[in-house]
Amino acid sequence: MSSLAFDALTKSYGTVQALRGLTFEVRAGEIFGFVGSNGAGKSTAMRIALGVLAADSGTVSWDGRPVDHAVRRRIGYMPEERGLYPRMKVGEQLVYLARLHGLDPAAARTSMERWTDVLGVAARRDDEVLKLSLGNQQRVQLAAALVHRPDILVLDEPFSGLDPVAVDVMSGVLREQAAAGVPVIFSSHQLELVERLSDRVGIVRAGSMVAVGGIDELRTTGSRRWVVDGPPPDRWLAHVPTVRHVGDASSDGRTVVEAAPGAPADVDQDVLRAALAAGAVREFAVQRPTLTELYRHVVTSDATAQAGDRA
Numbered sequence: 001m002s003s004l005a006f007d008a009l010t011k012s013y014g015t016v017q018a019l020r021g022l023t024f025e026v027r028a029g030e031i032f033g034f035v036g037s038n039g040a041g042k043s044t045a046m047r048i049a050l051g052v053l054a055a056d057s058g059t060v061s062w063d064g065r066p067v068d069h070a071v072r073r074r075i076g077y078m079p080e081e082r083g084l085y086p087r088m089k090v091g092e093q094l095v096y097l098a099r100l101h102g103l104d105p106a107a108a109r110t111s112m113e114r115w116t117d118v119l120g121v122a123a124r125r126d127d128e129v130l131k132l133s134l135g136n137q138q139r140v141q142l143a144a145a146l147v148h149r150p151d152i153l154v155l156d157e158p159f160s161g162l163d164p165v166a167v168d169v170m171s172g173v174l175r176e177q178a179a180a181g182v183p184v185i186f187s188s189h190q191l192e193l194v195e196r197l198s199d200r201v202g203i204v205r206a207g208s209m210v211a212v213g214g215i216d217e218l219r220t221t222g223s224r225r226w227v228v229d230g231p232p233p234d235r236w237l238a239h240v241p242t243v244r245h246v247g248d249a250s251s252d253g254r255t256v257v258e259a260a261p262g263a264p265a266d267v268d269q270d271v272l273r274a275a276l277a278a279g280a281v282r283e284f285a286v287q288r289p290t291l292t293e294l295y296r297h298v299v300t301s302d303a304t305a306q307a308g309d310r311a
C-alpha cells in the first residue's frame, strides 16, 4: 500500500537540534494526527516533506521512492505561516494555484468553484484575500491546498482559529479525502479533535516520535492504570509496593491503581493476585487514558528528557 514515509530525519538550525531521527509513515487513505508540544519539530518535518527545507539526513519517500519534484506537485500543503497573496482576489488566486500545478484553465476554474462552494467562501470569490476574516482566509488556504486535486495532503495546524462550524466542514473534507485514498497528515494542539478525527496519531517529542498508532491501540498500550472492583484497597494494596491508589472509579467502590515508574511489566498480575487474596474480584480492567492524558504524560517526560539533554 502507498505511504508517505518519514525515515530517520535529522535537522538542526544552528545549535538547535529540531529533528533527531524522526521516523513514521502516513498510509494512503488514513488521517494521521501529528501532535507534540511547541517546538517539537512538526512544522520542520512537514516542510522537509514539501522540499521547502532540506533535511540534514534521512529521507521522505512516497510509494517507496524518495519524494522528488514530480511527487511534490501532487502534494496539497497548508503551511503554518499562511501563504496566500493578500491583494489577489480569492477566485483568481485559486485558479492561478491550480494552473501552477498543471490543471488546464477549465479544470482549474471548475475546481476553484467546487472548493469555494464546499468551504463556504463562494460569495467571497471576487474579494481580495486580506478583506476576509482570519477564519475565512483559512478556509481559502485549505481550498488552495485542495484545488489542484492532490494525491497527498500535508496540513500544518489547519484547525487553529476556526469556529466550530468551520471545524466541522474542514473535518468532513479531510474524511472525504481520506476515504478517496489520499493520505492526510495534519498537526494540531486540539487533542479532542485529533482523537475524534484521526485514524492514527503520532506524538513527537524533541524531534523524535515517542508514540505512534491507532487511538485505541495507544490508549490501551499507553495505560498503566487498572480498575479493580473488589475488596477495599486498604486490605491488599500494601502488598504491591510498585502501584499506588489514584482514586475511585465511581461511588460503587471500584478502585483505580497506577503503576509507579519502574514497576515490572507484569505488575497488573501482582495487583490482581493481591486483590483476589483479600476477597472476591468482580471486575479487573485496564483504564484507558484519553489522548489528552497520554499526551500530558509524554510532555512531562519531554520536560525531563530536555532537562537531561541540557545537563
Ligand SMILES: Nc1ncnc2c1ncn2[C@@H]1O[C@H](COP(=O)(O)OP(=O)(O)OP(=O)(O)O)[C@@H](O)[C@H]1O
Residues within 6 Å of the ligand: 013, 016, 017, 018, 036, 037, 038, 039, 040, 041, 042, 043, 044, 045, 080
Ligand atoms: N527558521 C528557524 N530558525 C531557527 N530555529 C528554528 C527555525 N524554525 C524552527 N526552529 C526551531 O526548531 C524547533 C522545532 O520547531 P518547529 O516549528 O518544527 O516545531 P513545531 O512542533 O511545529 O512547533 P509549534 O507547535 O510551536 O508550531 C524549535 O526549537 C524551533 O525554535
